[in-house]
Amino acid sequence: xxxxxxxxxxxxxxxxxxxxxxxxxxxxxxxxxxxxxxxxxxxxxxxxxxxxxxxxxxxxxxxxxxxxxxxxxxxxxxxxxxxxxxxxxxxxxxxxxxxxxxxxxxxxxxxxxxxxxxxxxxxxxxxxxxxxxxxxxxxxxxxxxxxxxxxxxxxxxxxxxxxxxxxxxxxxxxxxxxxxxxxxxxxxxxxxxxxxxxxxxxxxxxxxxxxxxxxxxxxxxxxxxxxxxxxxxxxxxxxxxxxxxxxxxxxxxxxxxxxxxxxxxxxxxxxxxxxxxxxxxxxxxxxxxxxxxxxxxxxxxxxxxxxxxxxxxxxxxxxxxxxxxxxxxxxxxxxxxxxxxx
Numbered sequence: 064x065x066x067x068x069x070x071x072x073x074x075x076x077x078x079x080x081x082x083x084x085x086x087x088x089x090x091x092x093x094x095x096x097x098x099x100x101x102x103x104x105x106x107x108x109x110x111x112x113x114x115x116x117x118x119x120x121x122x123x124x125x126x127x128x129x130x131x132x133x134x135x136x137x138x139x140x141x142x143x144x145x146x147x148x149x150x151x152x153x154x155x156x157x158x159x160x161x162x163x164x165x166x167x168x169x170x171x172x173x174x175x176x177x178x179x180x181x182x183x184x185x186x187x188x189x190x191x192x193x194x195x196x197x198x199x200x201x202x203x204x205x206x207x208x209x210x211x212x213x214x215x216x217x218x219x220x221x222x223x224x225x226x227x228x229x230x231x232x233x234x235x236x237x238x239x240x241x242x243x244x245x246x247x248x249x250x251x252x253x254x255x256x257x258x259x260x261x262x263x264x265x266x267x268x269x270x271x272x273x274x275x276x277x278x279x280x281x282x283x284x285x286x287x288x289x290x291x292x293x294x295x296x297x298x299x300x301x302x303x304x305x306x307x308x309x310x311x312x313x314x315x316x317x318x319x320x321x322x323x324x325x326x327x328x329x330x331x332x333x334x335x336x337x338x339x340x341x342x343x344x345x346x347x348x349x350x351x352x353x354x355x356x357x358x359x360x361x362x363x364x365x366x367x368x369x370x371x372x373x374x375x376x377x378x379x380x381x382x383x384x385x386x387x388x389x390x391x392x393x394x395x396x397x398x399x400x401x402x403x404x405x
Contacts, residue, residue: 071083090136097402099119100133101399103126103129104129105398105401106118107126107129107392108398127388130388130389131385134391134392138391143395143396147198149203149204149206149358150170151167152167152205152206152207153166153367157371157374162180162383164178164370164390165180165187166366166370166390168362168363170204175366175395177190177193180387182212183212184215188220191220199220200223202223202224204224205217205227206360207226207228208229214226226349226352227349227358227359228349228350229361231360231361233310233343233350234307236343237336237339238272238303240302240339241272241299241300241335244336248293270282270286271289271300298331299335299336302331302336306324308320310354317354321343321351325340369393
């Protein structure tokens with residue numbers, strides 16, 4: 064370990080009063096050199112926080128402060144919110160107890176441009192406050208998952224932007240409805256004493272959830288058994304699969320199939336899918352927009368997966384602040400290069 068000693072005189076600033084003069088090799092109010100902080104920030108993205116603290120010989124909390132210092136300095140170099148045209152908005156859980164981050168991703172660069180703790184209208188309003196009316200008016204496309212708190216803010220702050228409903232979330236609604244049907248059939252089988260049928264249905268969950276192209280031979284056989292012994296459950300499975308097919312077809316064919324699907328779901332006599340049909344009918348306009356432009360939240364879902372990985376690499380976070388810094392370092396383009404490397 065090396066220590067740097069230098070005379071840093073105190074100066075009088077009209078705005079901040081008496082402060083220590085700026086030095087070229089360290090950031091303001093830091094006990095470390097810029098190179099040391101940049102190296103720690105780079106390592107924070109690639110190794111666990113415990114490993115970094117051991118290698119750098121600094122305390123756990125110091126690592127968090129260094130991350131915050133580097134993110135603040137790097138953020139001042141450029142404005143991440145400039146030039147946004149296509150964005151995706153989603154939330155990701157980072158701790159037990161309903162702790163969430165709201166994440167905004169630029170579709171064109173695949174970078175996180177904004178992240179804050181919370182998942183409500185007030186949280187998303189803070190993003191648009193920072194964006195400003197002029198840049199909000201320049202947004203052309205926004206992808207989201209259909210949550211009301213996102214929908215309401217978008218209607219107020221960027222009403223001219225085209226909102227696309229994420230296909231993954233629409234299909235996940237159908238998967239949830241399918242699971243409701245499976246549980247209802249399973250409970251009915253148990254109540255009527257059909258223990259063998261109940262056991263088979265419990266074991267069929269993954270065969271029903273998975274895409275047909277990913278099924279194993281055993282799961283394919285399980286689906287064939289369901290088609291033979293329980294028509295309502297198999298009908299629910301076909302409804303889920305047909306809705307998934309909507310998002311794989313060319314635009315005009317997809318819209319036709321979507322309308323056929325709505326009619327089929329409404330008369331399916333499956334309460335979960337009747338309710339789902341009403342919900343999808345309410346979102347039909349944004350789903351058609353999604354089909355027309357082919358945008359989805361796939362990119363932001365990948366970002367969310369990496370955020371969960373960052374949480375595990377750092378062995379968890381006691382608060383959102385250091386995690387937000389890590390997200391901006393690793394996924395927001397703020398990670399500095401290793402000092403001394405070209």
